[in-house]
Amino acid sequence: MIKLKLKTKLLLVFSIMVFLSIATVGLNLITYKSLDSDAVFVNSAGKLRANSYRMAYLSERIIIGGIDQQTESKELLERVAFFDNLIKSLINGDEALGLKKLEQPEMLEKLQAIEGKWSNQYKTAYEMIARDGNKQGLTSIEDSVDSFVAEVDQLVGAYSALSQSKVTNAKVISELMLLITVFFGIFGVIMVRAQVIRPIERLSMEMKGISSGDGDLTTLIKIVRQDELGELILHFNNFLASIRExxxxxxxxxxxxxxxxxxxxxxxxxxxxxxxxxxxxxxxxxxxxxxxxxxxxxxxxxxxxxxxxxxxxxxxxxxxxxxxxxxxxxxxxxxxxxxxxxxxxxxxxxxxxxxxxxxxxxxxxxxxxxxxxxxxxxxxxxxxxxxxxxxxxxxxxxxxxxxxxxxxxxxxxxxxxxxxxxxxxxxxxxxxxxxxxxxxxxxxxxxxxxxxxxxxxxxxxxxxxxxxxxxxxxxxxxxxxxxxxxxxxxxxxxxxxxxxxxxxxxxxxxxxxxxxxxxxxxxxxxxxxxxxxxxxxxxxxxxxxxxxxxxxx
Missing domain, CATH: 1.10.287.950 (Methyl-accepting chemotaxis protein)
Known part of the structure; x- marks a missing residue:
């Protein structure tokens, strides 16, 4: 059996507690950072939905021929460019917006499908409406904009569920780490009680008996440990021998x-x-x-x-x-x-x-x-x-x-x-x-x-x-x-x-x-x-x- 010093035992218990605490904090930080990125993704996907409705509204206004038709056409082109850049940022990531590159295959597949419809159908139709006032493009948009927005909502819901699963996993890991920390804390208290406090109390009683006795300098304390308390007893016995001389x-x-x-x-x-x-x-x-x-x-x-x-x-x-x-x-x-x-x-x-x-x-x-x-x-x-x-x-x-x-x-x-x-x-x-x-x-x-x-x-x-x-x-x-x-x-x-x-x-x-x-x-x-x-x-x-x-x- 390995005999450890009191200092080594205490350092071991303290190191384990510190390691568990750091691990718990680190896992929480990683989870919070991931959740922060997920929140940015969900907000950006929500902007896709809002911009889809706004572009459909502007297209209708342009076809009807409102007073500010030129201003609305300009705004429509700007929103088309914004929508196009945003959907690419969601796929490839954008540090300026706080977006990471999408790595979940399922989410990536859905987002690429949305991007394909946008590039092949909606982007061209919106540009034609903004430049030429093409009514045929408006008809195709009005017929399918709800299904397009529904796909975006489905993407947002799926990503929100994924983010929620991360939160659940983080809570489980945190609770597990807490249980492990409590276990090692109780173990440390028991070990300190058994290996430090009780031996010190016994040593204190023996020293008290020697000090309150009738001056018998021939009585020595028996050494039963090989740690710091054993060294303390050895030095005390040497002290009694010196006093006797x-x-x-x-x-x-x-x-x-x-x-x-x-x-x-x-x-x-x-x-x-x-x-x-x-x-x-x-x-x-x-x-x-x-x-x-x-x-x-x-x-x-x-x-x-x-x-x-x-x-x-x-x-x-x-x-x-x-x-x-x-x-x-x-x-x-x-x-x-x-x-x-x-x-x-x-x-x-x-x-x-x-x-x-x-x-x-x-x-x-x-x-x-x-x-x-x-x-x-x-x-x-x-x-x-x-x-x-x-x-x-x-x-x-x-x-x-x-x-x-x-x-x-x-x-x-x-x-x-x-x-x-x-x-x-x-x-x-x-x-x-x-x-x-x-x-x-x-x-x-x-x-x-x-x-x-x-x-x-x-x-x-x-x-x-x-x-x-x-x-x-x-x-x-x-x-x-x-x-x-x-x-x-x-x-x-x-x-x-x-x-x-x-x-x-x-x-x-x-x-x-x-x-x-x-x-x-x-x-x-x-x-x-x-x-x-x-x-x-x-x-x-x-x-x-x-x-x-x-x-x-």
Whole structure:
């Protein structure tokens, strides 16, 4: 006989139930889907019947010749096309209409017979009526339309009966599957009751008997199953064996513990006394550490103050260095500007000397022009006298000397104009000579002033050179001061860090000594508490021996 695990049994029952449920649902879905297609077929076949009567009515209206004969003819042709497509869809199937291909031979034979009559008789007659108004076609239609519709009704009835048989078969299968499911459900409940619930109840009773007994650890539960419950009993028996070993060890240890408690109690009393002495010594050290902490704090504050002062000095030195550099640069720039100005003054002095020479030459030229003007003036005076004498002689000559008198008059006028021009030129030359003398005197004064200014600029350049040299020295000294201050600041920073670390160490030492003192006091209290606990532990050891004695091992 195959022995199955509880898990396997439960999974088997559950799987069978799930399979039966899925099978039932699947069969129902298949049946419902088939019925849905049957309903579409029946509705479509019903449309064949309705369209047959409608086409017969429209044919009669067309033959009679109604008002809307053209509209009715168009509608008749549309219904003929619709009827033709629908009957073909019923035979071959149409996904758009939800129709499947007809597979029942009996139904297919009837539908093909209807399709044959339609194609051979009715379709042609309706088309002739719609196009030509043929009365002969109407007569054949009216005589046989009822039998044609009856065949369609017979087809619909037969297909409805077939569909109903499918429903009946589906109901029978569903009821059968339900009975099978109920049977397996009852079987599963009985199996779970017999294979799971009752063994668990028996195991619970046996465990309850062991737990409520007199501490007999030698009683084990008998293993009669090879499933999960058998494994559970095996693990429980192993657990009892482990508990039995633990109780044996506790029983042995309780005797050793009882003897050890007495020795530990005496030792803890001596340690308590020693710890109290250590606490007093630590308190004295803690007080000294507090004083050291205060002194280190003062030293640290002083060092920090000196460090701040050195920082301020360093800032001043840096500003001095910047000022020296600026002064040095400004003095250098001023010296360069003075050199440029001195060069320009030298050029101006040279230009003034050249101008003075030119003025002297101009003065000489003016004197020469004055001499020439005197000569011209004398010539014009003599010319005037000659013209006057010529006029007198012409007057004496009478009529023959008149032309010469005119020439003599013109010469006299020219001589007078020349005399006046020489006077004006002489005045201009005198003015030029006076202005030239003034320019020469001013240029001489300017040359003296420029020479004095050049000498002053040489003195200023000398002083500026001294300033530049001193600024260079000041810059170098300020740089050395800054370097020294940086070194001093770094050293004070090191001193401040060292003082801070010393302060931290002293503070930590003070805190540690206080903590040690507190710890020693706590340890003293702990030793006293340990002593009390030892007494309580001794009592517990006695109780433990009594408890362990209750177990049967």
């Amino acid at each position: 633990i109780v044996i060890k506790i029983s042995k240890s309780s005797y050793v513990l009882s003897n050890s408690m007495q020795g530990i109690s005496g030792t803890s009393y001596e340690l308590s006394k020693s710890t109290e002495m250590i606490a007093n010594a630590v308190m004295e050290v803690s007080n000294g550490s507090v004083e050291q902490t205060e002194m280190i704090g003062s030293l640290n504050a002083l060092v920090e103050q000196m460090n701040d002062d050195v920082g301020k000095v360093l800032d001043k030195a840096e500003k001095l260095l910047q000022g020296s550099a600026s002064s040095k640069a400004s003095a250098g720039e001023g010296n360069q500007l003075l050199e440029l100005q001195s060069r320009d003054l030298t050029k101006v002095v040279s230009s003034l000397a050249d101008a003075n020479t030119s003025v002297k030459r101009l003065e000489g030229y003016s004197n020469d022009i004055k001499g020439i003007l005197e000569i011209i003036n004398n010539i014009s005076s003599q010319t005037n006298l000659l013209a006057l004498n010529a006029a007198i002689e012409a007057a004496r000559a009478g009529e023959s000397g008149r032309g010469f008198a005119v020439v003599a008059g013109e010469i006299r006028k020219l001589a007078e104009g020349t005399s006046q021009a020489t006077v004006q030129i002489s005045e201009i030359i005198n003015n030029i000579t006076g202005q030239t003398v003034m320019v020469r005197d001013n240029m001489a004064q300017m040359a003296e002033s420029i020479e004095s200014q050049s000498q002053s600029m040489d003195v200023v350049m000398s002083k500026l050179n001294e300033i530049v040299n001193k600024a260079e020295t000041t810059y170098t000294d300020a740089k050395e001061i800054e370097s020294i201050n940086l070194v001093v600041k770094d050293q004070f920073g090191t001193i401040a860090n060292s003082a801070s670390k010393i302060s931290e160490v002293v503070t930590n030492n003070s805190s540690n000594t206080q903590n040690v003192a507190a710890a020693v006091q706590e340890q003293t209290a702990s030793f006293e508490e340990v002593s009390a606990n030892m007494s309580a532990l001794n009592d517990l050891s006695s109780d433990l021996k009594l408890v362990v004695g209750r177990f049967k091992i």
